[in-house]
Amino acid sequence: MWRNIASNFLTLFIVVLALFAGVIAWGKREYAGPGPLTQAICLEVESGSNMRRVSDKLAGDGAISNAQIFRIGAEYTDKSDQLKAGSFLVPEGASMEEIVDIVTRGGQSTCGTEVVYRVGIAGQEIEVRELDPASGQFEEVVEFDPAEAEAPAEYAEVREAADTRYRIALAEGVTSWQIVEALRQADFLDGEVAEVPAEGTLAPDSYEVRPGAARGELLAAMQARQEERLAEAWAARDDDLPVETPEEALILASIIEKETGVPDERGQVASVFVNRLREGMRLQTDPTVIYGITNGEGVLGRGLRRSELDAVTPYNTYRIDGLPPTPIANPGLDSLMAAVQPAETEFLYFVADGSGGHAFARTLAEHNENVARWREIEAQQAGQ
Structure with a gap:
C-alpha cells in the first residue's frame, strides 16, 4: 500500500513539476x-x-x-x-x-513633443513638432524666429510640459558669434556667456539639451566635439598636404565649408585650394574677404565692392599669400576631411554654374569660358 501511495505521489509530483515548467516556458x-x-x-x-x-x-x-x-x-x-x-x-x-x-535604458525620450532650435547662417528658428507614432514621422506644430517674433501660444504650452524634449541643431558654416547670439535667444537655456569661443572651434551638429542647461557648458561640449573631429581628421591626413598644423587644416576646412553647399563638391573645392597653395597662388576666395568685413557677425547682405577686394587686410586672400590668420566659420566633419584628404585633380579655378554647384577648370582660359557662361546665366536670371 505504501509503495502505491509513494508511486502515486511521485507521479503527481512529476505532473505538477511538468505543469510548472510548462507555465514558466x-x-x-x-x-x-x-x-x-x-x-x-x-x-x-x-x-x-x-x-x-x-x-x-x-x-x-x-x-x-x-x-x-x-x-x-x-x-x-x-x-x-x-x-x-x-x-x-x-x-x-x-x-x-x-x-x-x-x-x-535611460537617455533622452524618444516620443512626444520636441522643440528643435535651428541655428543657420541666415538666422535661427524654433520648430515645435510632434511625433506621429503610427508613421514614425515628426509633424510640425508651429515655427517661429525667436529674434523677431513673439513666442506663439503653442510654444508656451510645450514649454510647460515636463516631457518636452529640446534639441539645438547647428548648421555647417555658422560662425561662433552667430551661435552665441542664437543661444542667448533660447529661453530654455540658462547662464551667461563670458566670451565668444574662437572661430572654428564649435562643432556643427545636433545637441540634445535639458531645460535650464547652462549655455557655457553647452558651448564647452561643442568645443570638445570639434577638438575630437579635428584630431580624427588630422590623424587621417594625406602625407603631402601644403598645411603644416591642425589649426591650418581647420582654417582651410572653414573656407571649403563657405565655398560650397554641395556635399559632393567638397573634395574638388578642397583640391583647388590645395593645388593653389602648392603652386604658390593666392586663394582668391570671396568668403574670406567677407569675413574680414563682418568679423563673422551676421551676413554681409550685398556684393563685395571693388575697394574691398583691393584693400590689403589679413583676410583678403586676393591680396595676401596663403591662408588667412583664423578660420572664417565652423566647418563640419565632411569639410574637415575634405581639407586633409582632397580629391586628386589638376583644378585651379572654379565658378558658379547656375545649378547651385560649380564649374571647375584647369587653366585660366577654361575658367574664363566658365565665367562667361555664368555671366550669361546671371543676365538671364536678372531679366526674368
Missing part, C-alpha cells in the same frame, strides 16, 4: 515573443511612477498581453528599479522584453 515565450500592439504608441512614464502603473497602462493600451508577466520579467532581469521618466516610442509588435528595455 509559456511565461518566457509571452515575455520575449512579439507583442499584440498593432500600431506604435507613445508611452508616457511620469516621474515617480513604478512598474505596476506602467504595466497596467501598457495592458490598457493593448501593448502587452499580461501585466503580471511584464512585472515578473522586469523583476527577474533586475530592471524593476531602473524605470526612467519620459515619453517613449513603443513600436508595433514590441515584446515585453523590448518594452522593459525601452523604459529602463
Whole structure:
C-alpha cells in the first residue's frame, strides 16, 4: 500500500513539476515573443511612477498581453528599479522584453513633443513638432524666429510640459558669434556667456539639451566635439598636404565649408585650394574677404565692392599669400576631411554654374569660358 501511495505521489509530483515548467516556458515565450500592439504608441512614464502603473497602462493600451508577466520579467532581469521618466516610442509588435528595455535604458525620450532650435547662417528658428507614432514621422506644430517674433501660444504650452524634449541643431558654416547670439535667444537655456569661443572651434551638429542647461557648458561640449573631429581628421591626413598644423587644416576646412553647399563638391573645392597653395597662388576666395568685413557677425547682405577686394587686410586672400590668420566659420566633419584628404585633380579655378554647384577648370582660359557662361546665366536670371 505504501509503495502505491509513494508511486502515486511521485507521479503527481512529476505532473505538477511538468505543469510548472510548462507555465514558466509559456511565461518566457509571452515575455520575449512579439507583442499584440498593432500600431506604435507613445508611452508616457511620469516621474515617480513604478512598474505596476506602467504595466497596467501598457495592458490598457493593448501593448502587452499580461501585466503580471511584464512585472515578473522586469523583476527577474533586475530592471524593476531602473524605470526612467519620459515619453517613449513603443513600436508595433514590441515584446515585453523590448518594452522593459525601452523604459529602463535611460537617455533622452524618444516620443512626444520636441522643440528643435535651428541655428543657420541666415538666422535661427524654433520648430515645435510632434511625433506621429503610427508613421514614425515628426509633424510640425508651429515655427517661429525667436529674434523677431513673439513666442506663439503653442510654444508656451510645450514649454510647460515636463516631457518636452529640446534639441539645438547647428548648421555647417555658422560662425561662433552667430551661435552665441542664437543661444542667448533660447529661453530654455540658462547662464551667461563670458566670451565668444574662437572661430572654428564649435562643432556643427545636433545637441540634445535639458531645460535650464547652462549655455557655457553647452558651448564647452561643442568645443570638445570639434577638438575630437579635428584630431580624427588630422590623424587621417594625406602625407603631402601644403598645411603644416591642425589649426591650418581647420582654417582651410572653414573656407571649403563657405565655398560650397554641395556635399559632393567638397573634395574638388578642397583640391583647388590645395593645388593653389602648392603652386604658390593666392586663394582668391570671396568668403574670406567677407569675413574680414563682418568679423563673422551676421551676413554681409550685398556684393563685395571693388575697394574691398583691393584693400590689403589679413583676410583678403586676393591680396595676401596663403591662408588667412583664423578660420572664417565652423566647418563640419565632411569639410574637415575634405581639407586633409582632397580629391586628386589638376583644378585651379572654379565658378558658379547656375545649378547651385560649380564649374571647375584647369587653366585660366577654361575658367574664363566658365565665367562667361555664368555671366550669361546671371543676365538671364536678372531679366526674368
